[in-house]
Amino acid sequence: MTETLLTVSNLKKYFPIRKGVLRRTVGYVKAVDDVNFTVHKGETLGIVGESGCGKSTTGRSILRLIEPTSGDVLFQDKNLTKLSKSSLRHLRQKMQIVFQDPYASLNPRYKVGKILERPMQIHGLYTPAERSKRVRTLLERCGLDPSAANKYPHEFSGGQRQRIGIARALTLNPSLIVLDEPVSALDVSVQSQIINLLEDLQQEFGLTYLFIAHDLSVVRHISDRIAVMYLGQMAELAESLELFDNPLHPYTQALLSAIPVPDPEVKRERILLRGDLPSPANPPSGCPFHTRCKDAMDVCKAKKPVWKEVKPGHHVACHLYS
Amino acid sequence: MASYIIRRLIGAVVVLFGISIITFIIAYAAPGDPARLIVGAKAPQSVVDAVRHNLGLDQPLPIQYIHYVGRLLQGNLGFSYHNNLPVTELLGQRLGNTVQLALGGWIVELILGIPLGIFGALYHRRIADYILSFLSLVGISMPVFVFGMWLIQNVAHGLGILPLGGAGGISHLILPSITLGVTGMAFYQRLMKSSMVEVMGQDYIRTARAFGVPPRRVITHHAMRNGLLPAVTYAGMDIAQLFGGVVLTETVFNYPGIGQLAWQSIENLDFPVIMATVLLAAVFVVVANFVVDIVYSVIDPRISLS
Amino acid sequence: MNNVALEPSLSPGAGSVTQTKRKFELLKFVKRYPSVVIGGLIVLVMVIIALFAPVIAHYDPLKPMPDGLTQLGAPRPPSHEYILGTDTQGRDVFSRVLFGARVSLEVGFFAGLISLFIGALLGVISGYFGGWVDMVIMRITDMVLAFPFLLFVVALVAALSPSVHNVFIAIGVFGWAQMARIIRSQVLSVKELEYVQAAKSLGASAWNIIFVEVLPNVVTPVIIYLALAIGQNIMLEAALSFLGFGVQPPNPSWGNMIQEGMGYYQLAPWLIYAPGISLLVATIGFNLLGDGLRDWLDPKVGK
Numbered sequence: 001m002t003e004t005l006l007t008v009s010n011l012k013k014y015f016p017i018r019k020g021v022l023r024r025t026v027g028y029v030k031a032v033d034d035v036n037f038t039v040h041k042g043e044t045l046g047i048v049g050e051s052g053c054g055k056s057t058t059g060r061s062i063l064r065l066i067e068p069t070s071g072d073v074l075f076q077d078k079n080l081t082k083l084s085k086s087s088l089r090h091l092r093q094k095m096q097i098v099f100q101d102p103y104a105s106l107n108p109r110y111k112v113g114k115i116l117e118r119p120m121q122i123h124g125l126y127t128p129a130e131r132s133k134r135v136r137t138l139l140e141r142c143g144l145d146p147s148a149a150n151k152y153p154h155e156f157s158g159g160q161r162q163r164i165g166i167a168r169a170l171t172l173n174p175s176l177i178v179l180d181e182p183v184s185a186l187d188v189s190v191q192s193q194i195i196n197l198l199e200d201l202q203q204e205f206g207l208t209y210l211f212i213a214h215d216l217s218v219v220r221h222i223s224d225r226i227a228v229m230y231l232g233q234m235a236e237l238a239e240s241l242e243l244f245d246n247p248l249h250p251y252t253q254a255l256l257s258a259i260p261v262p263d264p265e266v267k268r269e270r271i272l273l274r275g276d277l278p279s280p281a282n283p284p285s286g287c288p289f290h291t292r293c294k295d296a297m298d299v300c301k302a303k304k305p306v307w308k309e310v311k312p313g314h315h316v317a318c319h320l321y322s
Numbered sequence: 323m324a325s326y327i328i329r330r331l332i333g334a335v336v337v338l339f340g341i342s343i344i345t346f347i348i349a350y351a352a353p354g355d356p357a358r359l360i361v362g363a364k365a366p367q368s369v370v371d372a373v374r375h376n377l378g379l380d381q382p383l384p385i386q387y388i389h390y391v392g393r394l395l396q397g398n399l400g401f402s403y404h405n406n407l408p409v410t411e412l413l414g415q416r417l418g419n420t421v422q423l424a425l426g427g428w429i430v431e432l433i434l435g436i437p438l439g440i441f442g443a444l445y446h447r448r449i450a451d452y453i454l455s456f457l458s459l460v461g462i463s464m465p466v467f468v469f470g471m472w473l474i475q476n477v478a479h480g481l482g483i484l485p486l487g488g489a490g491g492i493s494h495l496i497l498p499s500i501t502l503g504v505t506g507m508a509f510y511q512r513l514m515k516s517s518m519v520e521v522m523g524q525d526y527i528r529t530a531r532a533f534g535v536p537p538r539r540v541i542t543h544h545a546m547r548n549g550l551l552p553a554v555t556y557a558g559m560d561i562a563q564l565f566g567g568v569v570l571t572e573t574v575f576n577y578p579g580i581g582q583l584a585w586q587s588i589e590n591l592d593f594p595v596i597m598a599t600v601l602l603a604a605v606f607v608v609v610a611n612f613v614v615d616i617v618y619s620v621i622d623p624r625i626s627l628s
Numbered sequence: 629m630n631n632v633a634l635e636p637s638l639s640p641g642a643g644s645v646t647q648t649k650r651k652f653e654l655l656k657f658v659k660r661y662p663s664v665v666i667g668g669l670i671v672l673v674m675v676i677i678a679l680f681a682p683v684i685a686h687y688d689p690l691k692p693m694p695d696g697l698t699q700l701g702a703p704r705p706p707s708h709e710y711i712l713g714t715d716t717q718g719r720d721v722f723s724r725v726l727f728g729a730r731v732s733l734e735v736g737f738f739a740g741l742i743s744l745f746i747g748a749l750l751g752v753i754s755g756y757f758g759g760w761v762d763m764v765i766m767r768i769t770d771m772v773l774a775f776p777f778l779l780f781v782v783a784l785v786a787a788l789s790p791s792v793h794n795v796f797i798a799i800g801v802f803g804w805a806q807m808a809r810i811i812r813s814q815v816l817s818v819k820e821l822e823y824v825q826a827a828k829s830l831g832a833s834a835w836n837i838i839f840v841e842v843l844p845n846v847v848t849p850v851i852i853y854l855a856l857a858i859g860q861n862i863m864l865e866a867a868l869s870f871l872g873f874g875v876q877p878p879n880p881s882w883g884n885m886i887q888e889g890m891g892y893y894q895l896a897p898w899l900i901y902a903p904g905i906s907l908l909v910a911t912i913g914f915n916l917l918g919d920g921l922r923d924w925l926d927p928k929v930g931k
Contacts, residue, residue: 065825092831105822109844118840119830168826333770340771345783352787459919463911465863467870467886468904475893475900566778570867574890584779585871588786596783603776611774 005176005208006039006062011071013054013061017281029281031057032068033232036307037315039176044202044209046219046240048255049229050277055212056100058229059178062210063095064088075176093123096169100181102161106153112139112164113149119171138167141204143197159190163197170205178210183218195222217259220244225313228252231280231288234307238314248316250293287319295320330615334608341604342394342597346387349593356593360403394601400594404587409598412583419489420579423502423571424564426495430503431510431560436553438507439514440541443549446519454511461508466567470501470574487576494577502571506560510553518549554618561610565603663920667855670913678730685723690878692718703896712902715885716892721902724880728903731881732910735796735865735874736858742800744854747807748846754808755815756838765808772805778867785873795874799861810853814846852921859914866907882907 012035014028031054039045049055061068064080073080075095083091099105106115116135120126126134136146142163153161162182169177179198183191199222201207213219219226220240227237228251236249247253254271274292278284284291290300299319307317357374358365374380378389393400399409438454445451478486478497485494521527522545530544531537569581576582580599587595658665677684687693696718698704704714712721754765784798818824819842827837868874869883877884882903889899 060825063829065829089831089833092829095829097826097829099822099826101822105826107823107827107841118827118832122830122832122836165826168830172830333767336767337771337774340768341775344775344780348780348783348787459912459915460908463859463863463908463915465866465904465907465911467867468900468907471886471890471893471900471904475897479894563777565776566867569778569782570870573871585782588782589872591786600776600779600783603779604774607774607776 002040002043004038005041005076006210007072007074008038008058008062009036009072009074011035011058011061011073012069013057013066014069027281030232030283031280032061034307035071035229035232035234037227037234037237039208039210040224041175041208042202042206043224044211044222046211046213046223046226047229048213048216048219048226051214052277052280053229054232054280055214055229056180057232059097059180059210059212063092063097063178065097090123093172094174095176095178096172096174097178097180098162098165098169098182100184102158102165102185103153105165106161108153111150111152112156115153115164116149116168116171119168123172125172134171135167138170139164141201142167142170143193158186159194162186162190162194166194166197166201170201173205174207176208176210178212180212181214182211184214191218198222216255228255231278231283233288234315234317235289236314236316236318238311238316242311242314246314248310248314248321249289249318250295250320251289254294287317327616330612334612337608338601338604342391342601343387345597345600346390349597350383350386352591352593356403359591399598399601402587402592402595404590404592404595409594412595413580413598413602416579416583419577420568420572420581422495423498423577423579424561424568426499427502427506427564427567427571428557428560430499431506431564432553432557434503435507435510436514436550438511439553440518440546440549442511442515443518443522444541446515451515455515458508458511461504462512464504464508466501466505466570467574469504470498470571473497473501474574487574489578498571498575498577501574502564502567505567506564509560510556513552513556514549517552518545521545521549551618554614557610557614561607565606661920661924663916664924665920667913667916667918667920670909671855671917674729674733674910674913677726678733681723681726681730685720685726687720687723689719689723689727689880693720694718696720703892703899705896706898713896713898715888715899716896721885721898724885725882725902725906728880728882728885728906729910731792731875731879732862732865732907733858735792735799736861736914739796739799739803739861739865740854740858742797743804743807743857744850745804746800747804748811748850750804751808751811752815752838752842752846755812756819756834756842762812766812769805769808772802775802777802778864781864782868782871782873785868790868790873790876792875795865795868796861799864803857803861807850807853807857810849811846814849815842818842818845848925852918852925855914855921856918859911859918862914863907863911 011032012030013032014030016025017027017029018025033054035054035058037045047055047058057066060066061071062073062075062080064073068081071081075091078091080088080091106112110118113132113135116138117131120131120134125131132149135149139146139148144160144163144167148156148160148164153164156164166182182198183194186194195218198209202209209222211219211223216226223240225237225239226243228235228243228249230251236243236247236252238246238248243252244256247256250271254273257271271294274294278288278291284301286302287293287296287300287305290296293300297319303319305317305319306322307315308322309315310321355370355374357370357377357379361369361373371380378386381389397410399413401407402409402412405412438458442451442454442458445454474486474497478484484497488494518541527540527545530540535544565581568579569585571577572579572581573585580602583595584599584603586592587599693710693714696704696710696714703716703718704710706713710720710722712725715721715724750765750769754762754769780802781795781798784801785794788794788798824837824841827841832840865874865881866883866886869881870887872884872887874883875881877888885903886900886907889896889903892899
């Protein structure tokens with residue numbers, strides 16, 4: 001039986017839209033709208049979706065970098081959304097984040113050594129000598145020369161900076177790391193190096209990853225399970241192989257058909273998505289995907305589909321399967 | 323649009339309230355007993371107490387403030403014991419003079435500053451621009467009263483062509499207006515120049531040039547509208563600055579306006595007048611800002627009003 | 629071994645190369661940012677004058693000289709003995725100008741510090757915490773910016789009673805609004821950067837983030853603004869003293885010297901020109917320095 005590390009239930013993040021004399025709230029951008037999933041210990045859960053679908057907001061709301069509007073996040077049997085600020089700060093040691101932009105995520109004014117020691121200083125871990133030793137070990141473990149500690153972030157390339165960002169996330173010995181599009185800003189050749197590094201580190205330190213990406217092909221390789229998001233809601237969640245072999249949601253099918261196949265002999269029908277992504281401030285009624293769905297039925301416009309497990313471990317929100 | 327205007331109006335009223343509170347507190351904290359000032363130093367204490375009671379000065383501060391605002395709303399600005407006149411009457415005598423002077427200064431600022439700025443942009447990085455930039459720096463750093471004295475000595479007295487001071491007719495306005503406007507003129511020159519230089523470097527201007535639109539027309543038809551935006555913003559905010567200058571200019575030129583009145587009343591600790599002049603100045607500033615916001619939204623359609 | 633032998637003979641040569649390189653770079657800097665250099669020099673001279681006024685001045689700025697007035701009782705024009713002449717009471721104008729620099733700098737600097745402190749505190753709180761706190765602080769800031777500044781400062785000084793301290797307190801207390809706005813906008817842009825989010829995710833407290841991640845990135849605009857603000861404050865102090873609400877006679881300030889000389893502009897124009905030109909040069913210095921620093925340190929804002 002796999003152990004559950006993180007349970008997200010009914011997570012919502014609404015950003016208010018204000019108008020008028022009194023700046024009254026006239027509506028909401030439902031960036032994350034009633035999202036449910038669990039993450040098992042030691043696995044990698046990929047979250048995929050177009051930009052603006054709320055996947056990053058989901059990741060950041062879980063860590064409470066953005067305060068969620070409602071919902072519960074159970075992490076190591078503690079409800080993060082109910083924790084006080086100080087106990088949350090304490091628990092942050094166990095959950096870390098790696099950001100998309102390796103240029104913006106490191107303060108240009110400090111040397112790498114200082115950037116990496118800072119988390120340990122904040123939490124009062126180790127002696128100064130142990131800290132600097134640990135920094136060097138971690139740099140080396142992440143594929144950088146220990147002398148990197150004496151340099152400034154601007155002296156490194158994007159890939160190297162992302163390694164520094166990963167080393168920083170590791171300084172506190174976390175059990176969960178949210179990877180917020182960690183390779184999207186990198187060259188393709190560097191992407192696979194970073195993904196390999198992440199896999200090695202996962203094995204070595206027993207890490208659990210929540211891997212956010214906008215591209216299925218990136219997460220396919222590293223993820224045990226994959227969740228697909230559309231307009232702030234979960235469309236489908238299944239084990240990686242199952243999702244690729246047997247996609248149920250028409251949106252997932254469309255995304256999969258867009259992945260190029262290296263074999264020119266294989267003829268595949270490309271499912272083109274009609275129209276544009278609707279605005280999350282004014283999402284379509286019923287199923288949010290019905291405006292672009294090839295299988296849309298009348299019920300899709302009227303009723304929101306229920307998120308349910310149609311096969312063991314395979315969840316989908318679609319009227320085709322209810 | 324309506325909601326935008328209403329919000330700005332509420333904001334303006336809040337600002338005026340804040341200013342009235344602060345002036346009131348300053349007046350209250352000031353040394354000297356107003357009742358004693360009224361009856362004179364030799365009057366017995368019982369008379370002072372009676373006057374204080376009559377004026378409501380023995381009541382708690384918030385009550386006094388409420389009474390003060392109540393009187394303000396009825397258009398009663400109080401009574402100047404020093405001048406033995408109601409404050410409204412005192413202001414009325416001088417308001418016209420100050421409005422003329424302020425307008426004069428404003429015209430000098432804008433009428434000279436903006437074209438000089440455009441001129442500087444046209445001759446960007448050439449001798450004329452460098453000379454103009456240096457003069458602007460001097461203008462911006464020039465204390466109003468030093469420049470005023472210099473004009474009095476060299477133009478009014480030295481050349482003997484314009485009056486040394488006082489009010490009455492256009493000739494009395496020329497030197498004070500120049501004095502008042504010179505800092506602002508330098509400011510607008512710089513602002514306009516940098517804004518024009520920036521606009522001229524933009525793609526749509528280059529496109530217009532590439533299409534063969536004559537240079538003069540590029541400036542008047544294409545660049546000016548956008549280049550003017552920052553100047554318009556400041557034209558309103560500037561009134562606050564201008565009023566500071568008015569006090570100094572009127573003092574130097576012995577010009578009978580609100581600024582001179584404010585100065586004299588501060589010297590005499592004549593608080594009803596001080597509070598009235600400060601409030602009046604604040605009203606000018608707030609109204610000007612309000613108008614500028616509306617004008618701005620007309621010039622630049624990108625500013626959303628909702 | 630070879631390396632060790634070579635090293636001593638190499639290093640002097642290398643040293644002189646870097647020295648000429650440095651000289652060259654200094655020249656390039658002067659050419660590129662002349663306003664920083666000129667403004668900086670003016671400010672430096674003023675600081676030296678203010679610090680060493682008692683050493684530089686030959687005469688007591690407060691004491692009428694025995695031969696300070698002509699037989700008719702008029703001030704003496706500039707001469708070898710009194711470089712900038714004497715004033716109506718027979719005091720040495722040059723010494724008074726030197727001591728006036730002291731007052732100007734003192735007021736300019738301390739008023740700047742007060743407004744920096746208030747502005748930084750409010751700007752950081754406003755920008756970092758946002759929400760209703762931000763709204764309240766920004767409305768107050770708008771209000772202060774709408775004040776007829778000079779009138780308020782004059783009224784406050786009059787209410788507190790005129791003195792050097794009260795002048796810089798009054799200027800500082802009303803002068804922070806611009807600073808608060810600049811710092812707030814800077815904090816707003818820094819706050820959204822991912823390294824601030826990273827610090828948050830590492831468990832750093834709000835004030836820890838403000839001091840370690842945010843404030844170091846706000847220093848540049850603050851320095852630029854401080855230079856400009858000191859120039860403004862010097863001008864304001866002079867205006868206050870000119871109106872009679874600043875430094876009180878017999879203590880010299882450029883403003884009250886001009887005020888005293890106003891009635892004698894025909895007879896003794898140096899009474900106005902000596903302090904007036906000093907004041908003008910000082911404000912030019914600070915304005916040049918501020919503008920130059922902006923071009924140099926903040927290429928985004930500088931035009």
